[in-house]
Amino acid sequence: MNKLVHQYKLNGYNIVLDTCSGSVHAVDEVAYDIIELYEKSEKETIVRTVLTKYADRSDVTEEEILLCLEDIQALADQGRLFTKDEYENLAMDFKNNSSVVKALCLHVAHTCNLNCSYCFASQGKYQGERALMTFEVGKQALDYLIAHSGSRVNLEVDFFGGEPLMDWEVVKKLVAYAREQEPIHNKNFRFTLTTNGMLIDDDVIDFANKEMHNVVLSLDGRKEIHDHLRKTITGQGSYDTILPKFKRFVEKRGGKDYYMRGTFTHNNVDFTNDLFHMADMGFTELSMEPVVCDPSDPYALTEEDLPKLFEQYEILAKEMLRRKKAGNGFEFYHYILDLENGPCVYKRITGCGSGTEYMAVTPWGELFPCHQFVGDSKYSLGNVWDGVKNTGIQDEFRHCNAYAREECRDCWAKMYCSGGCAANAYHATGSVRGVYEYGCKLFKKRIECAIMMKVAENCEE
Template identity: 60%
Template sequence: MVHQYINNGYHIVLDVNSGAIHVVDEVVYDVIPLFEKHSSEEITGLLREKYSEEEIREAVEEVAQLKKEGSLFTPDTYEAPLIDFKKRPTVVKALCLHIAHDCNLACRYCFAEEGEYHGRRALMSYETGKAALDFLIANSGSRRNLEVDFFGGEPLMNFEVVKQLVAYGREQEKLHDKHFRFTLTTNGVLLNDDIMEFANREMDNVVLSIDGRKEVHDHMRPFRKGAGSYDLIVPKFQKFAKSRNQEKYYVRGTYTHFNTDFSKDVLHLADLGFKQISVEPVVAEETDDYAIKEEDLPVLFKEYDDLAAEMVRRNKAGNGFNFFHFMIDLEGGPCVYKRLSGCGSGTEYLAVTPWGDLYPCHQFVGNEKFLMGNVHDGVVNTGLQEEFKCCNVYAKEKCRDCFARFYCSGGCAANAYNFHGDILKTYETGCELQKKRVECAIMIKAAMAEQED
């Protein structure tokens, strides 16, 4: 499979199955879609009004050489090995600990219903968290590196338990030859110097929630009485990011139908000094006034293109920043079967409620259809686990022929279920935006390589 597109003046050709990317001139770009179905003479006849015969001949030879080298028109040889890969024993490598089903903000788009997750407000006890870490260790097999994300609601509302669980985890590392990678997601309201110092010592990554410009952020992320939270959190986040040397964190925002000019929010965050930025599209019911609408897509596509071009300009000027959805590894990254099989929700990655119930991920919490077990008894709904284990791009009809499948891994199972009632379906709006982000990310890589030359 070959995917071709033009972005910010670059003619880009992606050979999907090999992962090879070619930045080509116009004549090669026009020859490629004709190459496999037409002879050299036929291609010349089809393109002679646009190019000279010599240009066409040289382009055909170049394309033929790329095919011979195995970097163009390569076959898909991954489906059968992926099936074998998915048959391997399941080990749990990561937990999302819902340390607090409570929150001190009332974000309008919150899927967790202000932290309650379709249930009751609750804080995780040390005993439940301890059992969760024990469950993770016991089900991690020979895997040494384990991940635990302190999540909510707002996890800093239960910070004492966070500290106790980190201390317990450090003790268990020595006993079981494991290493915990702890992360924290916070809205910043309760952030202070002591918490920053602790996080800098113990947290491998910290996610700081902010949506961008003051008017955008305050509209969607107010306190429960209506006041905005921007002015309170921005100085804290700036100090925190600086204290982490602008590494191992990112500011994470959500854009909605109300700010389809979201690139301005990304650049606003960059201008505040943040170097690690993620601003992602809201996922919402069509009836929500802030939901992304189909008519928004052309505007959003242009926003991504403009943002990519600005990132290239800023990088060249020496004041670049990272944008999470444009960060793709074209040379390394996860093995191909990991890329094709998704995030690991329901198998390698599980969410834990304050009372110890296990769900496939944080977005399924509260939906009893997806209750998998608990930290004391383990996974008891093995049928559901097998269902998630079989969730991959070849099991999804719309993914099989999509050029982005190696980069998005089939998209979010929760979004697929919430929109179509089936984890093997696809969330169309998310797919369209993901494909545009992949195209922009590749363009940025091409531009960066050109700058290095």
């Protein structure tokens, strides 16, 4: 069985992560080196190697090294270091035994009032015809979710597009219908709305702040960055139109969840400046995603961008720590990490559940594994009337987990990414069980930064 330990140095901290237990240790340099040698060398060799390296330090003695070795062994005995990986068989059992649908992404609008250059949905059309979901189709989708959710009480529905506000009256009717069904079936619906903001008005604000568990607002940051790729149909930038709407939306939202969600590209590898721009305007819940597109696109991220992006993630983490200490902090989606009570083992090794527990629904009621597969006929699962008919594809997704790829088995980050995004893997390699290496590198850097921030906060206490 594998025993995965990841060691790295960041922001002055020597960090040791025990992958399978989730334990994080901040240690001094000597302990860091001893842990690195612990399973590779005999005790006498470790003592000799460390004494030689720290020959100029009077506090590094054979006695201290032996005490450190005892502490390391104690941590191993407690299951907090060099923990064996015993989850692989569970990953397959969990997925094979899962037949409950927990969430749907309703594509209420396959059309959009923006013409964003990097849009994976082809300006909302998903390589097909423009369309709006009718109430009848949406109602059937909700009925399908209820019928296939088993005894699960909490169900999630995302209103997505295109731009879902272009079908706003249907969205409101669907929410009302779901609320009527809750007491009948002992269910609790949690709704999310993703919008570009162009059609936000007081009705949208009031209704969404009452009914939407979360709201995702699309903003790429600085005006010149946002307007470069997020243009209207007539070619105008959208920043000046949406910014005041977003501010009003968030001001009236109170303490309910929301995210300002941006995309960074080759045009703004200094994306931290876009995040700081949003934070300086008073937005405190932020997300910024790397663009995923054809490598030939002019805004595609390149290998040469990687060192700059790694540096940006470190800059972001350090600035977030500084701002939090100063009393004007903000959250970054990818740095939200609960080291004490994080995701259960099931979630850690099985992932998002796309194609099995979570599916996307087109305006016509067709089912796909997630929004990023919509429009690809090979991945049509069935429809909300007849259910899943393409069980072969569903089985393919059922086998997507932290152990589905050889490259993931010995990866220290697998308990955080659960094997990665199937859609990104498919678009990068042609297989949902492939590996999107560029995304992996960015993900690992984000996790390292997130853990460092937790270490820094604990050291402050």
